[in-house]
Amino acid sequence: MSLPPLVEPAAELTTDEVRRYSRHLIIPDVGMTGQKRLKNAKVLVIGAGGLGSPALLYLAAAGVGTLGIAEFDEVDESNLQRQVIHGQSDIGRPKALSARDSIAEINPLVEVVVHDERLDNDNVMRIFEGYDLIVDGTDNFATRYMVNDAAYFLGIPYVWGSIYRFDGQASVFAPKQVEDAPCYRCLYPEPPPPGMVPSCAEGGVLGVLCASIGSIQVNEAIKLLTGAGEPAVGKLVIYDALELEWRKLKVRKDPNCRLCGEHADVTELIDYDAFCGAISEEAADAAAGSTISVTQLEHMLKEREEGSRDFVLVDVREPNEYEINQIPGSVLIPKGEFLNGNALEQLPPVDSGTQVVMHCKSGVRSAETLAIVQGAGYDDAVHVGGGVVAWVNQIDPSQPAY
Numbered sequence: 001m002s003l004p005p006l007v008e009p010a011a012e013l014t015t016d017e018v019r020r021y022s023r024h025l026i027i028p029d030v031g032m033t034g035q036k037r038l039k040n041a042k043v044l045v046i047g048a049g050g051l052g053s054p055a056l057l058y059l060a061a062a063g064v065g066t067l068g069i070a071e072f073d074e075v076d077e078s079n080l081q082r083q084v085i086h087g088q089s090d091i092g093r094p095k096a097l098s099a100r101d102s103i104a105e106i107n108p109l110v111e112v113v114v115h116d117e118r119l120d121n122d123n124v125m126r127i128f129e130g131y132d133l134i135v136d137g138t139d140n141f142a143t144r145y146m147v148n149d150a151a152y153f154l155g156i157p158y159v160w161g162s163i164y165r166f167d168g169q170a171s172v173f174a175p176k177q178v179e180d181a182p183c184y185r186c187l188y189p190e191p192p193p194p195g196m197v198p199s200c201a202e203g204g205v206l207g208v209l210c211a212s213i214g215s216i217q218v219n220e221a222i223k224l225l226t227g228a229g230e231p232a233v234g235k236l237v238i239y240d241a242l243e244l245e246w247r248k249l250k251v252r253k254d255p256n257c258r259l260c261g262e263h264a265d266v267t268e269l270i271d272y273d274a275f276c277g278a279i280s281e282e283a284a285d286a287a288a289g290s291t292i293s294v295t296q297l298e299h300m301l302k303e304r305e306e307g308s309r310d311f312v313l314v315d316v317r318e319p320n321e322y323e324i325n326q327i328p329g330s331v332l333i334p335k336g337e338f339l340n341g342n343a344l345e346q347l348p349p350v351d352s353g354t355q356v357v358m359h360c361k362s363g364v365r366s367a368e369t370l371a372i373v374q375g376a377g378y379d380d381a382v383h384v385g386g387g388v389v390a391w392v393n394q395i396d397p398s399q400p401a402y
């Protein structure tokens with residue numbers, strides 16, 4: 001189904017603009033009027049990361065008049081594998097400013113509005129207000145649900161995308177624009193259980209996948225702004241990079257949706273961290289009172305070397321992560337081995353008195369495995385808060401971070 005354009009055309013294009021956008025102007029479905037609509041458009045991109053990078057670059061090149069960037073993070077070396085809007089000399093700079101500079105280089109006619117703050121319940125409505133369209137490049141579930149709800153309350157349509165390893169998804173949510181169109185909650189009523197779906201930082205992402213999905217998001221944004229074609233409202237686009245396969249599934253509005261359904265009970269922003277749960281209840285319970293710091297661990301490792309203490313240090317990450325960096329003296333037993341029960345055979349017997357100490361990258365996965373191990377009778381088992389990331393930052397900066 002085609003939709004009316006989201007934006008009224010600007011009064012005119014300058015001679016410079018006509019030259020710059022000539023390859024758009026000669027496409028009948030865009031033309032002079034479509035380009036004038038892009039010029040008048042205000043688009044907010046959430047995140048200048050994996051998806052936000054290609055999205056911002058192409059929206060800017062396309063001539064979207066006003067581009068907002070909502071991003072609070074700084075450029076890290078590990079971002080450069082996929083976040084192509086940033087460069088080597090931007091490492092350590094705020095991503096929002098780095099992205100603004102790249103946009104100015106690509107298209108100085110774009111007005112960039114920087115929102116250099118973390119989106120939260122207190123600022124999200126203020127930041128969203130006034131934009132015609134949102135492109136969501138968020139990488140976590142709490143923000144994703146917040147974006148969906150805030151956009152719904154304000155009646156702003158948005159283009160969603162997500163990426164993981166070789167898999168990408170995208171859709172357009174416009175429940176206020178199109179009758180019976182679903183929102184993100186209709187597609188995913190509940191966030192996945194904490195710890196079930198790793199983030200890109202935990203699970204990895206193929207760099208070029210960001211370009212595939214980010215460019216689909218821009219494609220849909222341009223269609224929405226200009227009224228060209230049929231945007232993916234009520235459609236879930238699924239991309240499998242390994243099979244090189246695109247699929248498009250129908251997504252229906254859920255009449256029982258808590259946000260856009262007939263008996264909706266989400267009528268204002270909620271506590272999204274609690275809704276999505278940073279870690280499961282079991283893991284939080286296990287970690288309470290059973291979390292040690294990397295400084296404590298360093299001390300314990302010294303004592304173990306001297307023979308005054310006995311414990312086993314278990315790294316529950318994946319083998320390819322273990323190849324990148326390690327806490328010396330750790331043994332690798334990936335989290336999956338704890339979930340399928342095989343790990344327990346590899347631990348010292350419960351009655352041996354040998355303490356079990358666990359760590360992962362950041363402390364989320366090890367909190368989950370801690371709950372399993374404590375449940376199996378290892379009452380004095382602990383995990384390392386902050387994991388190997390904290391170890392590298394605070395104890396051993398000579399090792400690479402990831």
Ligand SMILES: [Zn+2]
Binds near residue numbers: 183
């Ligand atoms: Zn809904």
